Every structure is written in C-alpha cells, then in structure tokens.
Amino acid sequence: MVVISLGGSIISQEEIDEEYIFEFRRFLERMGKKEKLYVVVGGGKTARRYIHAAQRIGMDQYTLDVIGILATRLNASLLLGRYSYPKVAESIDEAYMAGKNYNIVIMGGTEPGHTTDAVSLLLAERAGEKRVINMTSVGGIFDKDPKTNEDAKLILRLSYGEAEKLFLNRKMNAGLNLPFDLLSLKIAERSGIEIVIIGKDLLSLEKVIKGEEFRGTVIGSPNFENGKKG
Secondary structure, rough: EEEEEHHHHHHHOOOOOOHHHHHHHHHHHHOOOOEEEEEEEEHEEEEEHHHHHHHHHOOHHHHHHHHHHHHHHHHHOOOOOOOOOOOOOHHHHHHHHHHOOOOEEEEEEOOOOOOOOHHHHHHHHHOOOOOOEEEEEOOOOEEOOOOOOOOOOOOOOOOOHHHHHHHHOHHHHHOOOOOOOOOHHHHHHOOOOOEEEEOOHHHHHHHHHHOOOOOOEOOOOOEEEEEEEO
C-alpha cells in the first residue's frame, strides 16, 4: 500500500501541466497492477486564484477553506483513470472503503482546517500505512531556499522533533522552505508514520516505492541510511 501526497504546485502553476498529469496517470496505471495506491492532490495555483478572489470580495476564512477544498478536488479529478475508483473521494472513510475494491484511489481535501498533507497522514492512519510520500516542487527540506541559493544543502534525515523545531522557527529564517505543516507532523508522530519528501520526478517516486535509494528528506525514522530503508 502506498499513500502519496501530490503537491498542487506540481500540476497547477500558471497553467495546468497536462504532460506531467498524462505521465502520472500512466504511472498509476502501471504501478496499480502491483500496488494499492492512494493519491491526495493539493490545490496549487488553482486554489490560490479562487481563494484570492474570495478574499477580495470579503468571504470569511471558513468559506475560503471550502473553496480551497473544491479546487483540490478539481485538480484531483484530472488523475481519474479507467482503473481508478471512478470519482474523487471526499472523505477518509470513502477513500479507505474504495481501496477495498480498487487499487487506485484519488482524493483532494476533506474539511476546513486540514491541508491535503494532513489528509494524506490521516488516510495513512486509517489504512494502517506507516509511510507517506510527499511530492513537492522543491524536492526535500533544505537549509536555505534552493530556488534562490545555489549552495542550499539537502537535509537527508530529521526526527519529528527536529522537523517541528524547524517549522516553529521558520519565521526567524525566511529563507527556509518547509513543504509540510505542523498538523501533519503531529499526526505522523502520534502514529509513527514516516514522511518521505521528494520532488516531482516519477523515477524517484518509483524508487521510494521499491525501497531503493532516492534523493529527498525522510522525517521520523532512524532506520533510513542515505535515503534507503535499512
């Protein structure tokens, strides 16, 4: 069983990345023959556009969250395929139950206050999975923002506590790029779920699934050696 949190910024920037979505769908169809795959899709620029418009016309924060959730489900719908559960699951329980009959289940957000990263961790809890693969446009946690600092170094491994300290201190270091939220970390910690953070490359995703060496950051497990499970 594999739980993937697919960052919305990977598929939804100024334009929808149709080529990447096509390749990701093909990847799911191929890997879905061997593995049960749950994919939680983020909102990316699609969500930000709608949320910004809603802010400008004076909508409350709860409603902004609801709009963001709808955007994640819109993005998620692009990954539906002939072998997947035929609709975007709207709750953890729906996704979990769908996985009993389908090897590929796609979902977005579920309820206000929960990011799609947190949803992926809750889904892993429900399904009894001890790892979530978090795919981001950055590709890991760095000591500096890699988009503006050529000398940024990838952090290979962090405990839950170390990751939480980075999150809590991030306002003191504006260059630090953290592709997760505190709620996700707390969920992961309480159930001992590893968070594996990688980029958008599908070969890297396949390596993580197969337990091979990969480039990225692992949060929570002392049993990884150079990105490879030991």
